[in-house]
Structure formats: structure tokens, C-alpha cells
Amino acid sequence: MSEIISIIKNHMGVGFVSVLFVMSLAYLIFAEKDKAKRCLFVHVPLILLAAFLCPISLKIYAKVSGSITYYRLLWLIPVTPVIAYAAVRVVSEIKGFKQNLCIAGLALLFAVSGRLIYTDIYMVDAVNIYHMPATVVDICDALHVEGREVKALVPDEMQQFVRQYDPCIHIPYGREYMMNMFLEEDELKNEMEGERRPYEVGILATQRGCHYIVVPWYQRFDTLPEYYEEYTIIDGYIIYKNVLLSTEVGKLQNDDL
């Protein structure tokens, strides 16, 4: 049960939308008489809530898909329609100019009860048609070789974007490591996150077939990584290029090793 409560708490998040929903539901339980509307706004939400709160539902769900997505059962409850419909019923009881005032007041209440999506810290201005950070676009364009795939070791902040923008650029380890989805150790990642010894990084990156290593300028290596040379600097990132691995079209990745 504690797991269900914590899922509900996470789903409720900030604000009072869940409180508004409960109040609207309580109001409609007493006020709504139409059979079909009562089914949609009262019976269905109550049955779904009861099912969601039942630990057996969680057990079954967790067996099939894992409990991490159990919150999706709450998507079945029509939260927004219930609140909006109850609000319309309330304002319908008021006549004349007061009704318009009441509508505006309720809209304001809804606004302060939730949070404007455009104020979210992860919501940023789009700087190009791809909605990708400009640095990622510039660096990927510099690494791209027409007609073949290349592999690049990129910093963590770029990992989620590189292959969205250019699937021809492979990376040695991806977002699954940032999310701790794998327990297996990755030597190259450990080295990059740990001591960042140029010799070891160069050897490991070459063994993994990385044609390029991209690091922020302020994290550049004191000496060149083994088998790598300085290639270029773009948008505050320094790119090292492997001297053994060919990026020529038609050559296999490790053919020069």
C-alpha cells in the first residue's frame, strides 16, 4: 500500500489539481442525475480509483510490466473533464454578468492550482528546426561522414541528443548507463568519469572503435590521448581524432588496427 501512496503522491506533484478533482468528483456524486454522465464522471472514476488503490492490481501490473509505470492506470481517470464539467455546472447556476466573473475566477483558480508547462526548467527555446541544442548540431555536422558510420565518445550532456540528430554517429556507451539500467562496468566510462588518464582513455577508446573523442574545452586532456590528435574546436568543445581508425568511405571501422 505504501508503494501505491507514493505513486499517488508523485502523480499529484505540485499544486492543487488533485484536490480540485476530488472536490469536483464529490460535487458530481451528489449533483449529477443524468445516467450516462453519471457513468462517465462518477462511476468510472470511482471504480478506477478503487482498482488503482487495490494492492492486487499493483501486484498483477508489476508482474507484467514492472511497478514503475503503474501510475499510467491513473490516465484512465478523466481528471480534466471531471473538473471542467463540474465547473461548468457550477457557473451555470449563476446568471448574468456575475457568471462571466465566476468563469474568469475559476479559470484563474485552475491556473494557480497547476503549473504552466512553459515555465518548466526542461522547457527551453527551440534554436533550430530539429529542436536540438545548437552545439550538438554543429559538432555532429563536423563529425558526419557521408556514406558511412563513425563512432564518437561524447560528453554526458550530449549523449541523449547525438543519435536523435544523426543516427550515423555511434557512441560507445549511451543513456542506459546514465540511468543505471545496466550493472555491467564500462571501463571507458569509468575512466572518463574517474582519473581521465590520456593514455588509458586513448587506448580504451581506440579498442572500442571511437574515431573521435569530444570533451568540453575546460575538461581538455593535458596531453593528447594515445592514438588521437587534435582535430578541431567547436562551440567550446575540443574534438580529438583517432590516427589509426580510418573514416574513409568503404573502410571498415577497425580495419587499420
Add this chain to the structure above:
Amino acid sequence: MTEGILITIALEILFPVLAGFIFALPEKEDTLPKSVFLAKAYTSGQIVLFALFQPLMVFAILKKMEFSRASRFYLIGSLVLIALMIVLMIIKMRDRIKSVLKSPFRKVSFWGILAFVSIAFMIVMSFFKTYMDGDDAYYVSTATQTASSDTMYLTDPYTGDASLFQYRYLLAPFPMWISMLSRFSGIRAVAMAHTFFPWSMMLLAFSVMYILAYELFDAKARKADIFMFFGSILIMFGDYSIYSPENFLLARSRQGKAALASFVIPFLTVLLFTAVKEFDKKKKLSLPKYLLIMLTGFAGALCSTLGGALCVALTCVFALCIMIRYRKLLTPVLMALCSMPCLAFMVLYILRR
């Protein structure tokens, strides 16, 4: 680019509207305002297109078919089906088409205009704002990888390395829909996913809300407009949690689970609500209702591996309500049964994971 945008608009609006005409036509004795008819045709048509895409793509993926071949089959098949449905509609349902053509557009009140402005604002913002979501590293990369390599689910989207089939994802191949739009429009898959796709998902979600407003308030247009206004405000300020359907709609609309939360499930809710209304009046359901319930399950399965199961659960809850309220067995049981074919994908997942 202009050509690509026009093709995108055709694929995202024209095709769904044509595919949904037959499901949106009112019964002989009923009338339906043109705008509601268009909203019904658009949303039902998108469900039909999603539902056809799901089994065909899963089959093609399991057979390791080239993506270009599979998408060509799909396009030809859906075009033939749309043509057949239109011919059938013209031959069999001429009177009902005439009644729609004669029907007026709905009057819009001040609150309706405000609702329209706030919805338009959200759609415009989808072009100028972007949400940095880590899950895109899987879903969008899968779409771009497919469009680029012409293979489906044979590489790990995180790294680009060869990978084994991941049944959890490939049985809900929503990223292939983005790849298909990208392939036929010529717009890069990353731009399609982030820029040229979200607006259509929002339009679908608000069309569903518009239909619900009409179904709730019938001829009372002002009340329906106020409902739309409240709904649009609640959605715009719906970022109270990263798990809310509103957050998924406005921030992550290129992901299948967003389509499930903000379009497919609300569509099914409205469909089942209209089914209850129809049952209340006629004590039976029409064939298109059963068919749409089944197709919505498939559309849900396309969006998420458990999407189909959620659609079945919702249908069963409504069926239970009808059973208890009206003390009838046959119709609710048929409703529940019709929703179940999509469970085949979940069973396959359980067997192969």
C-alpha cells in the same frame, strides 16, 4: 521543404479525415454540426490509421522486412481502404452525407473564442519551445535510425550497436509512425518528431475534447464553449507533475505514451460515453461503435506495450457500469470482447520477453 510540409499536412489531417468520414456520419434521424462532424472524422480516422499500422508493422518487424517496403505496403493498403470506404459511403449513405452538408457550423461564444486562442497558443508554442526529455534518446533515435538505415529494431538506439529484438519496444512501434511520416514527406525524422508532429497530436487531443463538449451539452453551445475554455486552461497549466497526461501532451507528444495518454485514452473515453448514451436511448449499440472500440485497442497497443491492456480495462469498466445500471448482459459483454483482440500483442510480449 514546402512540399514536405504540404505532404505532412495531408498525412496528418487529410488522410485521417477521409479515413474517418464513415465513422462520423450521424444516424439517419440525427443531425450533426459540420465542425463536430469534422472533429469526429479526424479523430476516428486517426484511430483507424493507427490501428491498421500496428499489426502490419509488428508483422514486418518480426519478419525483419525493410522499413521502406513495409511503409509502402501500409500506404497502398490504407489508400485502398480509404477509397473503398468513401465509395461505400457515397453509394449507401448519400442521405446522411446530405444532412451533414446541410447542417450549420456551430455558433461560437466569447468563451469559445478564448478557448480557441489558448489552444492556438499551445500549438504555436510547440514550434518555438522544446522539452528536453531523456526518453527521446530511445524513441526519437529509433525513428531516426529506422528512417536512415531502412531497418527496424535491429540496432540499439542508444549507441547504434547491433542489438537483439527488444520485445518491450518493438510490439508498440509508434516511432515507426514518425519514420513513415518522415519518409513520405522527405523531412528529417528528428525534425518530424520534434517540430512537425506535436501540433497534430495536440489538434487530435483538443478535437476529442471538442467532441466531448458537444456530447455533454448537446445544443447548448455556450456551455460547451465554457467547458472547452476550462479544459484548455487545465491542460495549459497541467504541468503539476511529470506523470500527468497534460505534461505528456505538451512536452513529449512525439512519444507513443503521450499519444496514448492524451489522445487514444480520451478518445476511447468519449467513445464509450457515447456508447452509454446510445445504449440508454436504443438499448443496443451500432456496429461502427463495436468496430471503433476494437480499433482503439489496436491504436493503444501501437502507442505502448500495455496501451492495449489499458484500453481493455477502460472498456471493461464502462461495460460493468452498463451491466449494473441497466441489468443487461449481452451488449456489455460484446463491448468487452470487442476490445480484447489487441491483447494479442501483450500476450506475445509476456511469452517472448
